[in-house]
Amino acid sequence: MKESSVQSRISSAYYKLTATERKAADYLMGHLSQAQFLSISELAEACGVAEATISRFCRRLGYGGYSAFKLAIAKSLAPAPHPLGEARGEVGPEDSVLVMGEKLLHTNTSVMSQTLGLLNPETLGRAADLLCGARQVYCMGQGGSMILAMEAAHLFSTCWPHYHAVQGSHIQAITAALLGEEDVLLFFSYSGSTRDILDLMQVARERRCKIILVTRFPKSPGAALADVVLQCGSDEGPLQMGTVPARISQLFLVDILFNEVCRRNLPEAMQNREHTASALAAKHI
Numbered sequence: 001m002k003e004s005s006v007q008s009r010i011s012s013a014y015y016k017l018t019a020t021e022r023k024a025a026d027y028l029m030g031h032l033s034q035a036q037f038l039s040i041s042e043l044a045e046a047c048g049v050a051e052a053t054i055s056r057f058c059r060r061l062g063y064g065g066y067s068a069f070k071l072a073i074a075k076s077l078a079p080a081p082h083p084l085g086e087a088r089g090e091v092g093p094e095d096s097v098l099v100m101g102e103k104l105l106h107t108n109t110s111v112m113s114q115t116l117g118l119l120n121p122e123t124l125g126r127a128a129d130l131l132c133g134a135r136q137v138y139c140m141g142q143g144g145s146m147i148l149a150m151e152a153a154h155l156f157s158t159c160w161p162h163y164h165a166v167q168g169s170h171i172q173a174i175t176a177a178l179l180g181e182e183d184v185l186l187f188f189s190y191s192g193s194t195r196d197i198l199d200l201m202q203v204a205r206e207r208r209c210k211i212i213l214v215t216r217f218p219k220s221p222g223a224a225l226a227d228v229v230l231q232c233g234s235d236e237g238p239l240q241m242g243t244v245p246a247r248i249s250q251l252f253l254v255d256i257l258f259n260e261v262c263r264r265n266l267p268e269a270m271q272n273r274e275h276t277a278s279a280l281a282a283k284h285i
Contacts, residue, residue, distance in 0.1 A: 005076045006032065006069070009061045020049045021057045036073040037235040039193060040066045041219040104244075111249040114233030119256070127228045128260045130210045131156075134184040137163045140172050141188035142196050148188040148214075148247060152254045159262060159272045169196055176200045179209035186212045190232075190246055192220030201225040214250050230257070 010025050017025055027047040028035055035043055043066075044051045058069040091100050131137060137156070139149040146167055153165035166175045179185065185204045189197045192215040204211055205225055213226035216234065223229045232249035262269040 006061070006072050007076065013061055017057070017060065018053075020053045021060060023047050023049050024054060024057045032073055033077055036070050036077070039191070039217040039220050042217065045219070107245050108248050111232075111234040111245040112252045115231075115249045115252050118231045118233055119253075123228060123230065124257060124260060127212050127230060127257055128264060130184050130212060130228065131186075131257070131261050132264050133182075134210070135162065135180070135182035137184045137186055138175055138179070139163065139165045139186045139188075140175075140200065142169070142194060144247070145188040145190065148250050148254070149186070151251060152186060152188070152258075155254065155258050156261070158276045159269045172196075172200055173203070176203040176207070176209075179204055179207040181208045183207075183209045184212060185209055186214075187222070187226070188214045188250060189220075189222055190216050190250070192217045192222035194222075197222045198225070214253055216246070 007029070010029060014022065014025055024043075024047045027043075031046070038046065040051050040054050044054050047054070054066060058064075058066050061069070063069040063072060091103050095103070137153075139153040140146070141149040146165075150165040150167075153163045156163040166172050176185070185201070187197065187201065192213060198221055201211055201213075201222060202225065210228075211226045212228045212230065213222055214230045214232060215223060216232055217223065218229045218231050230253050232246070232253050234243070234246040234249040
């Protein structure tokens with residue numbers, strides 16, 4: 001039997017909902033497509049209710065939690081599948097390779113513009129201050145976010161030797177347990193809402209380590225534990241996990257942060273990059 005749509009479930013259950021749950025239902029019926037891109041905190045704020053109300057509302061509709069509810073929204077709104085997969089209508093099977101490339105170029109440049117628009121110079125400055133004063137900087141993430149953490153560690157290590165990418169949940173837990181007040185944790189998490197990030201950041205806070213979080217959601221549980229939150233652009237639905245635009249937006253933030261740290265001590269940065277280039281020159285044929 002075909003699974004009922006989110007809309008039909010809301011309609012069927014509407015008169016069984018509490019007054020606050022109806023506020024959530026009223027908002028969602030008019031903004032369902034936008035809701036798939038919101039964190040539970042953002043949706044609760046948009047509906048004018050508590051996060052607990054959203055959780056109860058999702059369970060009332062028969063979903064295991066908010067993540068399952070968002071996934072159901074994405075499935076309800078997804079267009080008919082085509083060979084290129086989920087593209088939100090931007091790329092079609094009839095497009096030539098060049099047209100497809102132009103559309104993707106537009107999407108990727110748009111997320112960088114969006115990220116720049118969200119950038120707070122004061123917040124970026126605080127992040128740069130923490131990195132400049134750090135004894136050691138540990139770059140972490142889970143899944144695809146770990147790839148971004150590795151990219152960040154690699155970029156910064158071309159100038160300074162105290163940046164490290166830490167992989168694997170067990171090694172990350174060990175590292176977090178030994179952090180100190182002079183260390184900085186640079187964490188990447190698009191959602192800011194995974195169990196791993198909360199566990200690690202809680203340990204880091206207990207060790208009084210400073211935390212910089214790169215995320216899409218500044219009101220996520222992870223953001224609440226961070227000292228500095230850098231917000232990237234790019235809306236990503238539950239069916240689009242790990243999209244290239246989402247990664248580009250975060251890498252763009254890393255590039256801005258790297259250049260800001262470099263210009264805090266430009267002579268040293270330039271000299272260190274020359275040393276790095278010289279060391280690598282012998283590796284080339």
